[in-house]
Amino acid sequence: MTYFNRLLLQCRSGFEKEAAAEITDQCANVGIYGYCTLNEGEGYLIFNVQQSGDAERAIRDISFSELIFIRQWLVCGDCQTVAKEDRISDIQNILGDFPPCEEVWTEYPDTTDGREMATFSRKFASALSQKLKQSAFLPKKPRRSGNRLMLFVLSGCQMYVGYTQQKNSAPWPLGVPRLKFPKSAPSRSTLKLEEAWHWFIPKDEWDTRLAHGSTAVDLGAAPGGWTWQLVKRSMFVTAVDNGPMNEDLMASGQVTHATEDAYRFVPDAPVNLMVCDVVDKPVKTANMAADWVIQGWCQEAIFNLKLPMKQRYQEVVACTNVIAERFMQEGIAYELSAKQLYHDREEITCHLRLI
Numbered sequence: 001m002t003y004f005n006r007l008l009l010q011c012r013s014g015f016e017k018e019a020a021a022e023i024t025d026q027c028a029n030v031g032i033y034g035y036c037t038l039n040e041g042e043g044y045l046i047f048n049v050q051q052s053g054d055a056e057r058a059i060r061d062i063s064f065s066e067l068i069f070i071r072q073w074l075v076c077g078d079c080q081t082v083a084k085e086d087r088i089s090d091i092q093n094i095l096g097d098f099p100p101c102e103e104v105w106t107e108y109p110d111t112t113d114g115r116e117m118a119t120f121s122r123k124f125a126s127a128l129s130q131k132l133k134q135s136a137f138l139p140k141k142p143r144r145s146g147n148r149l150m151l152f153v154l155s156g157c158q159m160y161v162g163y164t165q166q167k168n169s170a171p172w173p174l175g176v177p178r179l180k181f182p183k184s185a186p187s188r189s190t191l192k193l194e195e196a197w198h199w200f201i202p203k204d205e206w207d208t209r210l211a212h213g214s215t216a217v218d219l220g221a222a223p224g225g226w227t228w229q230l231v232k233r234s235m236f237v238t239a240v241d242n243g244p245m246n247e248d249l250m251a252s253g254q255v256t257h258a259t260e261d262a263y264r265f266v267p268d269a270p271v272n273l274m275v276c277d278v279v280d281k282p283v284k285t286a287n288m289a290a291d292w293v294i295q296g297w298c299q300e301a302i303f304n305l306k307l308p309m310k311q312r313y314q315e316v317v318a319c320t321n322v323i324a325e326r327f328m329q330e331g332i333a334y335e336l337s338a339k340q341l342y343h344d345r346e347e348i349t350c351h352l353r354l355i
């Protein structure tokens with residue numbers, strides 16, 4: 001059996017079972033079978049493949065952008081125990097089987113215990129990178145389209161050592177874009193919408209798809225964290241909510257407040273973007289988002305699906321099936337992406353548009 005007989009998958013702590021169901025489904029779709037080992041609350045799980053070579057095939061044949069609950073992934077072997085006195089040599093000893101890599105990242109579980117490894121991880125990555133450049137395992141000038149050596153650190157002596165593809169994995173360590181909370185935003189959920197843009201809209205398209213002067217509807221907008229992001233991009237926003245909107249946002253002159261039911265609201269004219277953060281049944285919100293895109297009320301939609309306590313993965317599948325059926329009935333091609341964002345809690349965020 002080759003060293004690379006596992007996938008290590010990171011997820012939000014408490015969503016290990018959802019991530020397990022998802023990777024099992026995604027792998028089965030490309031003819032890869034295996035079993036998961038996980039402990040709830042650890043923020044990661046292992047998918048053990050049955051067939052030699054299948055873990056490497058998984059990160060090649062499955063598109064990372066289609067994964068919802070999985071924040072980051074890598075191909076690896078057993079968890080390695082390294083000697084405290086000379087960790088780097090122990091790691092170098094197993095790199096013989098590795099494909100060429102461009103750079104090294106060290107990551108750790110996004111849990112209270114895991115985050116204690118952050119400083120060690122950062123320092124260790126720097127020391128290891130230097131050594132691996134000296135030994136020519138890593139190039140002096142990395143390309144951006146090869147493999148990335150990945151260390152997933154559980155403690156100073158226990159770590160998974162593997163690799164992933166730079167272009168088919170999360171572009172940020174731990175799958176978490178670093179965003180700063182803007183002091184003037186009226187609610188913490190503001191970062192959800194900003195993070196959604198980072199995942200769903202390529203940065204070089206922001207100026208056309210989130211263009212200055214374009215229009216948006218924010219359903220369930222109060223107090224205005226998402227509206228704040230739209231206003232910051234100089235967009236004109238209709239904020240739909242019975243609750244009060246932040247006064248500074250209203251004073252911007254870019255916001256119209258409509259005290260109406262989000263599920264009945266129809267815009268006077270088509271808008272560029274619809275966003276929705278209403279807490280309601282996920283299938284109801286999925287149907288409403290499909291209405292907006294099918295009717296041409298918006299060019300693209302970003303909406304949150306609030307998940308139930310149980311059967312969360314099944315609920316997500318039910319919602320994506322509802323959207324698929326709606327577009328199939330209309331004979332319209334569409335693009336749907338979904339992700340459980342770092343700033344999401346018991347929810348996922350979706351992006352829907354025509355193609």
Ligand SMILES: C[S@@+](CC[C@H](N)C(=O)[O-])C[C@H]1O[C@@H](n2cnc3c(N)ncnc32)[C@H](O)[C@@H]1O
Pocket residue numbers: 186187188189190219220221222223224225226227240241242243260261262263277278279280
């Ligand atoms: C999670 S909060 C939205 C927070 C907002 N995105 C922000 O960043 O400040 C959900 C909002 O949806 C509103 N809401 C719930 N059901 C609604 C409905 N049927 N129509 C309109 N607004 C609704 C609530 O009043 C609440 O303000």
